[in-house]
Amino acid sequence: DAGVTQSPTHLIKTRGQQVTLRCSPKSGHDTVSWYQQALGQGPQFIFQYYEEEERQRGNFPDRFSGHQFPNYSSELNVNALLLGDSALYLCASSFRARGLGTEAFFGQGTRLTVV
Amino acid sequence: RKEVEQDPGPFNVPEGATVAFNCTYSNSASQSFFWYRQDCRKEPKLLMSVYSSGNEDGRFTAQLNRASQYISLLIRDSKLSDSATYLCVVNTVDSSYKLIFGSGTRLLVRP
Numbered sequence: 001d002a003g004v005t006q007s008p009t010h011l012i013k014t015r016g017q018q019v020t021l022r023c024s025p026k027s028g029h030d031t032v033s034w035y036q037q038a039l040g041q042g043p044q045f046i047f048q049y050y051e052e053e054e055r056q057r058g059n060f061p062d063r064f065s066g067h068q069f070p071n072y073s074s075e076l077n078v079n080a081l082l083l084g085d086s087a088l089y090l091c092a093s094s095f096r097a098r099g100l101g102t103e104a105f106f107g108q109g110t111r112l113t114v115v
Numbered sequence: 116r117k118e119v120e121q122d123p124g125p126f127n128v129p130e131g132a133t134v135a136f137n138c139t140y141s142n143s144a145s146q147s148f149f150w151y152r153q154d155c156r157k158e159p160k161l162l163m164s165v166y167s168s169g170n171e172d173g174r175f176t177a178q179l180n181r182a183s184q185y186i187s188l189l190i191r192d193s194k195l196s197d198s199a200t201y202l203c204v205v206n207t208v209d210s211s212y213k214l215i216f217g218s219g220t221r222l223l224v225r226p
Contacts, residue, residue: 045213045215048212090158106158
């Protein structure tokens with residue numbers, strides 16, 4: 001059983017460019033959340049997708065957008081990249097019906113460097 | 116004030132030592148509590164959930180004090196393999212299912 005998979009693992013972009021990160025959730029999971037983790041910090045919630053809709057959003061600008069597909073996979077898009085967007089981007093999947101206490105499984109992350 | 120605050124660390128302890136991490140959270144409506152472990156340049160992985168009655172998993176014991184909004188993690192008989200960053204995590208009651216992470220406490224276990 002494959003866990004959460006993310007692609008690419010590493011990415012280098014130039015300021016002002018756009019980037020798309022991808023995530024496939026763990027088998028049986030229907031909810032995908034995206035987190036940004038800066039160096040030395042804990043992950044920060046970006047947004048969550050369930051039933052192909054954005055259900056909750058953290059304090060991130062509109063440059064950050066996403067999508068969920070019918071097969072539950074998800075994309076995170078970031079436009080007009082800034083140097084401060086350099087971070088590890090983590091995707092987490094879970095099964096919504098199990099409620100708040102359910103474990104979220106994380107992918108290995110995409111390390112984005114903006115130069 | 117951060118929603119979840121942790122001891123900054125790093126904690127540098129010898130093998131076999133007992134070490135305790137503390138965490139406080141600001142939202143009294145928080146419902147679910149966890150400790151995640153994150154190895155260097157890896158993804159976070161669930162170490163254990165934390166229940167009001169306290170819970171133990173081998174060398175690891177987690178405690179929750181809702182009145183003080185305080186969570187703790189105790190590691191007994193530390194192993195070299197315990198070296199990692201430990202993240203305190205809470206879930207809020209607004210049905211968002213989002214996880215709110217502390218900044219993490221780094222543990223270094225030396226031979």
